[in-house]
Amino acid sequence: xxxxxxxxxxxxxxxxxxxxxxxxxxxxxxxxxxxxxxxxxxxxxxxxxxxxxxxxxxxxxxxx
Numbered sequence: 001x002x003x004x005x006x007x008x009x010x011x012x013x014x015x016x017x018x019x020x021x022x023x024x025x026x027x028x029x030x031x032x033x034x035x036x037x038x039x040x041x042x043x044x045x046x047x048x049x050x051x052x053x054x055x056x057x058x059x060x061x062x063x064x
Contacts, residue, residue, distance in 0.1 A: 005017045026034070034044040 003019050003021075005019055007015055007017055009015065034047065037044065037047055
């Protein structure tokens with residue numbers, strides 16, 4: 001199931017989301033901060049996904 005993620009929606013519906021890969025370059029300081037998140041149990045991918053979802057939601061709300 002590599003490249004897919006199972007997620008539960010607020011209404012408890014479970015869906016399979018097909019994932020795409022994105023490679024980015026970061027300054028060493030930001031990479032170190034992302035690496036430190038692992039010690040807290042948060043993956044870099046999960047953190048970045050969450051950050052993007054919040055930003056896009058915020059932009060949608062501003063347009064409404």
